[in-house]
């Protein structure tokens with residue numbers, strides 16, 4: 393008997409401990425964990441530097457109100473701004489909160505310049521921005537919104553890849569376009585760089601804001617600190633979460649000076665957001681993940697990973713339809729429902745997770761070792777062979 397609400401379809405396995413890329417189950421089996429809490433544990437399990445940071449800070453100070461100065465938050469915000477397009481940061485606790493706050497920042501900006509009717513947000517149909525009421529209606533997925541009406545107004549949708557529909561849906565009330573730079577839950581669909589550049593141009597022309605949701609693909613996951621960096625554009629607002637806490641819940645909205653000007657004292661708040669414990673952990677993650685050398689290593693190993701996955705695709709063309717993604721945000725698209733494949737990977741001690749469009753998501757920690765990638769490739773190869 394479980395007293396937990398049954399809103400998850402949980403696998404019948406639990407874990408006692410984790411170290412780096414590995415998890416140890418309660419029945420004493422060792423699994424290569426390429427889920428990592430869904431792209432959350434950027435540095436794997438129980439990274440010594442994060443353990444040390446949390447021990448140290450927990451003895452000093454956990455939580456104070458945002459009514460007071462929080463130096464640990466000042467420090468992390470400075471690190472984020474120094475490494476990115478952003479001029480200012482606002483801390484939250486999760487991805488959905490960060491995407492909702494991003495929407496609030498966009499609306500508030502137009503309100504502050506005397507255009508309160510510019511408040512609609514244009515999103516991709518069947519995208520993923522989180523599970524709060526506004527976020528599910530922003531995502532525009534039937535499955536996620538079913539039974540949760542009335543509909544939260546203010547969101548319009550266009551079809552992924554349909555540029556005419558995108559242009560047609562922009563009207564005088566549009567405040568911003570919000571998209572995931574790489575669609576995670578939607579099946580690891582990368583928005584190409586040329587597309588991001590066109591999108592930026594379009595937003596400039598229409599005088600609307602560009603929000604890039606990097607909750608999943610940001611913070612090093614793509615091989616750059618942000619997935620949009622390879623396009624050389626600058627968005628106006630970027631919500632982040634998953635990877636920045638290395639397993640500790642942190643969300644944040646990064647933004648430029650222009651839009652930050654609308655957020656005056658009292659306009660937004662969060663009880664927990666930005667507390668000293670979270671901020672210390674985030675700072676420690678940031679120190680490691682934002683280094684050029686660290687990011688470069690992701691690029692090198694990712695190339696190796698993709699090259700070998702492509703080989704498997706060519707060897708098993710009836711099983712694997714496509715291999716796609718960026719950095720360590722990797723999707724293997726199958727022709728069939730991937731549940732059986734994922735179960736077989738798990739039987740062979742490799743943990744992966746599904747995404748839409750029959751995609752198996754591979755999310756190693758960002759500090760994964762080459763030999764661990766080889767272990768993963770061998771298991772995938774074995775399962776392909778078994779199912780062929």
Ligand SMILES: *Cc1c(COP(=O)(O)O)cnc(C)c1O
Pocket residue numbers: 486487488489491520521522523572576577605606607608609633634
């Ligand atoms: C996971 C995710 C969210 C929601 O994050 P939560 O922490 O679960 O609220 C939002 N946007 C994207 C792109 C995500 O992948």
